Amino acid sequence: MKIVFIGPPGVGKGSQAKRLSADTLRPHISMGDMLRLQKMKKIQGGKSLGSFIDCGDLVPCEVVIKFLKDRIFKEDCRNGYYLDGFPRTLKQANVLDSILAEQGDFLDFAVEFYIPGTGNDLFERIMSRLSCSQCSETYSMKNRPPLREGFCDLCDAPLLRREDDTLSSFRKRMDIFKKWATPLLDYYKEKGILLRFNALNSIDETYADLLKGLGVQKE
Numbered sequence: 001m002k003i004v005f006i007g008p009p010g011v012g013k014g015s016q017a018k019r020l021s022a023d024t025l026r027p028h029i030s031m032g033d034m035l036r037l038q039k040m041k042k043i044q045g046g047k048s049l050g051s052f053i054d055c056g057d058l059v060p061c062e063v064v065i066k067f068l069k070d071r072i073f074k075e076d077c078r079n080g081y082y083l084d085g086f087p088r089t090l091k092q093a094n095v096l097d098s099i100l101a102e103q104g105d106f107l108d109f110a111v112e113f114y115i116p117g118t119g120n121d122l123f124e125r126i127m128s129r130l131s132c133s134q135c136s137e138t139y140s141m142k143n144r145p146p147l148r149e150g151f152c153d154l155c156d157a158p159l160l161r162r163e164d165d166t167l168s169s170f171r172k173r174m175d176i177f178k179k180w181a182t183p184l185l186d187y188y189k190e191k192g193i194l195l196r197f198n199a200l201n202s203i204d205e206t207y208a209d210l211l212k213g214l215g216v217q218k219e
């Protein structure tokens with residue numbers, strides 16, 4: 001099953017995708033994590049990636065597509081994967097479709113998480129968010145604090161606030177999301193593969209809705 005996860009910053013789509021990945025044994029591919037990792041490694045293209053990550057701008061398409069192709073053709077993706085943070089634009093959605101079509105393949109679902117009303121809830125969520133400097137596991141001081149303050153439950157490495165989790169970056173990412181998401185979501189809606197989930201509920205409730213919507217049984 002190949003799914004793309006779409007939603008505004010802070011909606012929790014990464015956590016949902018990660019959980020689904022653990023329960024169904026298909027990889028969660030977070031474009032944001034991949035790009036942040038590349039930035040830390042300071043390899044080629046570091047400059048343009050840096051500006052994307054710090055300011056919330058869109059990465060040049062060709063850089064992202066290269067990462068994407070390298071990743072989804074790996075062996076562990078044979079039974080499907082969950083893409084998070086890509087595609088962000090209609091153009092990228094078309095690119096993804098043509099990459100898949102080359103393999104005689106197609107996307108099963110586009111999953112959208114949304115929160116009704118203003119962006120205040122989202123911003124609050126973002127500001128309480130921490131992630132592991134080693135394994136990129138995410139925590140929330142509000143909803144899911146680590147067992148030991150400041151350190152990862154899984155690997156004991158220090159937790160950090162993401163550099164792009166600031167009010168100005170949030171606003172910028174939110175504006176970008178609003179601008180690009182509508183045509184993207186319309187595209188998947190027309191294809192008949194869009195599933196929408198209200199993410200205002202707790203993480204557990206939203207996850208239960210997701211499983212039900214996808215028709216996935218959890219043992």
Ligand SMILES: [Zn+2]
Pocket residue numbers: 132133134135136137152153154155156157
């Ligand atoms: Zn960790």
